[in-house]
Amino acid sequence: MNKIKNLIIKRGGWIFILLFIVIIFINFNSTPPIRELAKNTVTVKSFSTTIIPETDLPPEGTRSLFDHIIAQNGVLPYPYEKLVNLIQALGPETEPIGLLIPHGRSLLKGQADNSHPRIVSVADSDAVGNDVSIGLAMRGRLFLGFVENASEIEVLSYNEVAGRFEFQLVQNYCEGCVPRIVYARRAICTTCHQGAAPIFSQRPWNETNGQIATAGAIIAARGNSDSYHEVPVSRPLSHSERYDQLTDIGNFFIATQRVWLDGCGEIGNDCRREMLALAFEYLDNAGNFNINSENTNKIRVLQEKYFPKNNIQSLEGKTSLAPFALTGISSGIIVSESDLLNRDPIGEKLGILGSIRSLITREIKFGEGAKDNEDLSEFEKLPALRRELDPLDIRAPKKIITSKDIDGVYGVASFFTDYDFKSIYKYYGYNIKAVRSKIYSLPNEFFNPKPFSRVNVLKALLGNTLEYSYIDTSEMSPAIASGIPPLEIKEFPELHLYSENCFACHRGNPAKKLNFMAGNTEKEVLENIKAKKEIRDALDWERYEGTEKANKLMPPRDSTQYEILQKKGEEKDKILKSMREVVPGLFEF
Ligand code: HEC
Ligand code: HEC
Numbered sequence: 001m002n003k004i005k006n007l008i009i010k011r012g013g014w015i016f017i018l019l020f021i022v023i024i025f026i027n028f029n030s031t032p033p034i035r036e037l038a039k040n041t042v043t044v045k046s047f048s049t050t051i052i053p054e055t056d057l058p059p060e061g062t063r064s065l066f067d068h069i070i071a072q073n074g075v076l077p078y079p080y081e082k083l084v085n086l087i088q089a090l091g092p093e094t095e096p097i098g099l100l101i102p103h104g105r106s107l108l109k110g111q112a113d114n115s116h117p118r119i120v121s122v123a124d125s126d127a128v129g130n131d132v133s134i135g136l137a138m139r140g141r142l143f144l145g146f147v148e149n150a151s152e153i154e155v156l157s158y159n160e161v162a163g164r165f166e167f168q169l170v171q172n173y174c175e176g177c178v179p180r181i182v183y184a185r186r187a188i189c190t191t192c193h194q195g196a197a198p199i200f201s202q203r204p205w206n207e208t209n210g211q212i213a214t215a216g217a218i219i220a221a222r223g224n225s226d227s228y229h230e231v232p233v234s235r236p237l238s239h240s241e242r243y244d245q246l247t248d249i250g251n252f253f254i255a256t257q258r259v260w261l262d263g264c265g266e267i268g269n270d271c272r273r274e275m276l277a278l279a280f281e282y283l284d285n286a287g288n289f290n291i292n293s294e295n296t297n298k299i300r301v302l303q304e305k306y307f308p309k310n311n312i313q314s315l316e317g318k319t320s321l322a323p324f325a326l327t328g329i330s331s332g333i334i335v336s337e338s339d340l341l342n343r344d345p346i347g348e349k350l351g352i353l354g355s356i357r358s359l360i361t362r363e364i365k366f367g368e369g370a371k372d373n374e375d376l377s378e379f380e381k382l383p384a385l386r387r388e389l390d391p392l393d394i395r396a397p398k399k400i401i402t403s404k405d406i407d408g409v410y411g412v413a414s415f416f417t418d419y420d421f422k423s424i425y426k427y428y429g430y431n432i433k434a435v436r437s438k439i440y441s442l443p444n445e446f447f448n449p450k451p452f453s454r455v456n457v458l459k460a461l462l463g464n465t466l467e468y469s470y471i472d473t474s475e476m477s478p479a480i481a482s483g484i485p486p487l488e489i490k491e492f493p494e495l496h497l498y499s500e501n502c503f504a505c506h507r508g509n510p511a512k513k514l515n516f517m518a519g520n521t522e523k524e525v526l527e528n529i530k531a532k533k534e535i536r537d538a539l540d541w542e543r544y545e546g547t548e549k550a551n552k553l554m555p556p557r558d559s560t561q562y563e564i565l566q567k568k569g570e571e572k573d574k575i576l577k578s579m580r581e582v583v584p585g586l587f588e589f
Contacts, residue, residue, distance in 0.1 A: 046258070046262045046308065047308075047449070048261035051163075051451060052162060052163050055186070056481050057481055058159050058183070065470060066168060069142075070181065070511075072469060072470070074505075075509070078559075084144075085230075087123050087138065091127045091139075093125045097243045101118045105391050106192075107379060111147045112149065114220070116228075118146065119144075119147075123141065124139055124140075129419055132466065137415075137417050139246070143155070143156040144156075151173050152173060153173055155170060156250075163451025164196060165254065169182050171482075178499060179508075180507075180508050182480045184482050195254055195336025197254045197338060198246075199340060201343060202339045205241070206342055208235075208239075208240040210240035210241075211240075215234040218233050219234075244339075251335075253414070255333070255401070256415070259333050260275065260408065263408055264303070265306035266449055268305070270302060270447075271306050272447040273447050274295065274302055277295070277436045277440065279413040279416075280424070280432060281432060284425070285432075296406055299409065300406070303404075304404075310330050320395060324397070332400040332401050333400065333401040334400055335398045337395040337398040338398065340391050343389045412452060455471060476510050487521075487525060488522075491522050491523070498525075498529060498579065500564075501555055501561050502554065504559075516528055516532045529582060533583065535580070536585060539553075541576060
C-alpha cells in the first residue's frame with residue numbers, strides 16, 4: 001500500500017487522485033437514463049388530470065393549434081422558413097422570434113452543430129378578430145424546434161379545447177421527402193418538458209446566438225454571416241429574453257388550468273365564476289389592480305373552500321418538493337419549473353476546471369445521438385450532463401400556488417389577447433361593472449369543471465354566433481401517433497411515382513379533404529387513389545396548362561415536387577401519363 005502511495009505522491013499523483021474524484025463525482029452526479037425516466041414520470045394525481053389526460057393523441061374531437069393551422073393552410077409549407085412565414089402572415093403585427101442553438105440540451109442535440117444549429121421559433125403575435133370571427137391566438141401557444149440534419153421539426157402547440165399543449169413531430173422534413181406529422185410519445189417529451197409545456201434556459205442564455213461568442217462560432221463554422229433559414233446569425237440578447245418570456249407564458253397557461261380545475265375543484269363553479277370576473281377587472285386596470293379588494297378577498301374565501309388539502313405533504317419524499325417542506329406549505333397547486341439553469345458550452349471548455357472536464361468527459365461528436373425522437377438508445381450513449389444542468393433531472397416547482405394567492409386570476413387574464421379585451425370593453429360600453437354583471441348572469445353550467453377556454457368565454461360575452469376557425473375537427477383527418485412505420489412499397493410499384501410527387505401533401509395531411517392518399521396498406525392507398533377521379537384532371541398538364549384551370553394542376557407550381565418534375569424534361573410527360581393511368585377514367589367501363 002505504502003509503496004503505491006509513495007509512487008503516486010512522487011509522480012505528482014495528486015492530479016490523478018483529483019481526476020479520480022472528479023470522475024466519480026461526475027458519474028454519480030448524472031441523471032438516470034431517459035427511458036427509465038419516461039417509464040416512471042411522476043404524474044401528480046389530481047382532479048385536473050381526470051379532465052385533462054396525458055394521452056399521446058389529443059382527446060377525441062380536439063386537435064393542436066399546429067394541426068389546425070396546417071389544415072387551414074392546406075399544406076405543410078417547405079422549407080422551414082416558409083412555415084415560419086406562414087405563422088408571420090397569420091399574425092403580422094409582431095414577427096415570430098427565432099434563435100439558433102448549436103450546442104443545446106434537447107433530444108436531438110447530437111444532430112446540431114455550429115454549421116447546422118438547431119432553430120427554435122415561437123409565435124409572438126395574435127391576430128385581430130372582427131364582427132363575425134374570433135382572432136387567432138398564437139402568442140406563447142406555438143413553438144417549433146427544427147434540426148435540419150435530423151430532418152425533423154419538434155412542435156409544441158396549444159390545444160384550445162383540451163386545455164393542454166400537444167407534443168408533435170414533423171418527421172422526414174427534407175427536400176423531395178414525404179413528411180409525416182405525428183403525435184410524439186408524450187412521456188418521453190415530458191421527461192424534460194416536465195410541466196407538459198415549453199422550457200428554456202435562464203439569463204444570459206449562452207447556448208443561444210444572442211451571445212456574441214455563440215454567434216461568432218456559428219459564423220466561423222458557416223464561413224459567412226448570412227442568415228440560416230432566414231434566422232439572422234447575430235441577434236441582440238433581447239430576442240433570447242423574449243423567447244424565454246414566451247416559454248414562461250406558455251407554461252403558465254397550464255398552471256392556470258390546474259388552478260381553474262384543482263383550485264376550484266369539482267363543484268366550485270362559483271369559484272371559477274369569480275375568477276373570470278376578476279380576470280377582467282385585472283385586465284381593465286392591471287397597473288392599479290387592488291389585490292386586497294372585496295372581490296379579491298371573495299376569491300380567497302372560495303379558494304380556501306375548494307383548494308386541495310394537504311396534497312403537498314402527501315407528495316413529500318419526492319425530491320423536487322423538498323424546498324417546500326421548509327416553508328411549511330402543505331397544500332397547493334404546483335407551477336412547474338420551465339427555466340433551466342444557463343449552460344455555457346463555450347465557457348465550459350475554458351480554465352483549469354474546463355481542461356480537467358474535457359479530459360474526462362468525451363465531447364459529443366457531430367451526428368452522434370438520437371437521429372430522431374424514436375432513437376432513445378442512441379441518446380443515452382451521449383455523455384451525461386452535470387445534474388444541475390440536465391433537463392432530465394427532476395426540477396423543484398417554480399412556485400406552489402396556495403389558496404391565498406390570486407395567480408389564477410392573472411392566469412385566466414393571460415389567455416385573452418389585447419384585441420379580445422378591447423372588443424369586450426367596447427361591447428359593454430367601456431364599463432367593467434357591466435362585464436361583471438354579464439359574467440354573473442351566465443348559467444351555472446357554464447362554469448362546470450372543464451378546461452378553461454378563451455373561445456367559450458368570448459362567445460358567451462360577445463355572442464354565440466362568433467366563429468373560431470381553429471377548433472372544428474370535423475373536416476380533419478385522424479391524428480397519427482408516432483412509431484407507425486411509413487408505407488413500404490413492394491406489391492404495387494405504380495405507387496412509387498405517387499410517393500415521390502404527391503404523398504408529401506396528400507398523405508397524413510391534417511385536412512380530411514386533402515388526405516385522399518391515406519391508408520395503412522399499399523392496397524388501401526391504391527384504392528383510395530383510384531377512387532379519386534379528380535386526379536386524372538389534376539395531372540392533365542397538356543390539356544389545362546394555360547387555361548383558367550391551370551391552378552388546379554398538380555403538383556402545385558410553387559412546390560419542390562413541381563420543380564423536381566420540371567427538371568426531368570421530357571420524362572415528365574411520361575411520368576404524368578403513367579400516373580394518370582392508375583386512375584380509371586369515367587368512361588372506361
Ligand atoms: C432530453 C431533454 C428533452 C426531451 C426528452 C425533449 N426536449 Fe424539447 N427541449 C429540450 C430543451 C432543453 C429545450 C430548450 C432549448 C433548446 O431547444 O435547445 C427544448 C425545446 C423544445 C421546443 C421549443 C420550445 C421550447 O420548449 O423551448 C420544442 C417544440 C420541443 N422541445 C419539443 C419536444 C418534443 C415534441 C419532445 C418529445 C418528442 C421533446 N421536446 C423532448 C429538451 C428536451
Ligand atoms: C406541395 C403540396 C402538394 C403536392 C406535392 C401535391 N398536391 Fe395536390 N393539392 C394540394 C393542395 C394545397 C390542394 C388544394 C388546392 C385547392 O383547394 O385549390 C390540392 C388538391 C389536389 C386535388 C383536388 C382535390 C379535390 O378534392 O378537388 C387533387 C386531385 C390533387 N391535389 C392531386 C394531386 C396529385 C395527383 C399529386 C401528385 C402528382 C399532388 N396532388 C401533389 C397540394 C399538393
